Amino acid sequence: MPKKSLESLTESMFYVLMAFCRGPMCGIDAAAFIAEKTGGSLAVGPATLYTILGKFEKEGYLKEIATDGRKRTYAITEKGLAAYDCEVARLRRCVADAESEGRHPHEAQETAEHPRLAVPALSGI
Numbered sequence: 321m322p323k324k325s326l327e328s329l330t331e332s333m334f335y336v337l338m339a340f341c342r343g344p345m346c347g348i349d350a351a352a353f354i355a356e357k358t359g360g361s362l363a364v365g366p367a368t369l370y371t372i373l374g375k376f377e378k379e380g381y382l383k384e385i386a387t388d389g390r391k392r393t394y395a396i397t398e399k400g401l402a403a404y405d406c407e408v409a410r411l412r413r414c415v416a417d418a419e420s421e422g423r424h425p426h427e428a429q430e431t432a433e434h435p436r437l438a439v440p441a442l443s444g445i
Contacts, residue, residue: 329407337404340396
């Protein structure tokens with residue numbers, strides 16, 4: 321069965337919607353919010369950002385509310401808020417599932433045969 325468009329969001333998409341939950345803004349403001357919120361661990365470049373904004377506008381998650389030259393201001397829609405809330409719920413279920421397993425990296429037993437592996441940092445998607 322094919323996956324529905326935007327059934328689950330990438331990390332970048334999630335943070336873009338999070339930015340717009342704060343209120344209307346332009347893409348540059350959203351990118352600055354994401355960089356600040358993630359402590360710089362997620363950098364959303366212009367190509368990625370404007371691809372996401374276009375997709376979200378097409379899907380009805382965001383609507384353009386003003387333009388000033390090339391600067392476009394967007395606002396999140398009810399559909400966008402619902403998508404954000406669904407993704408938050410999905411992520412909470414993922415974390416709850418992981419926590420219910422009772423194994424966390426700091427609890428893993430390190431042996432000569434199975435040394436603890438370092439988890440690489442995730443980069444922007």
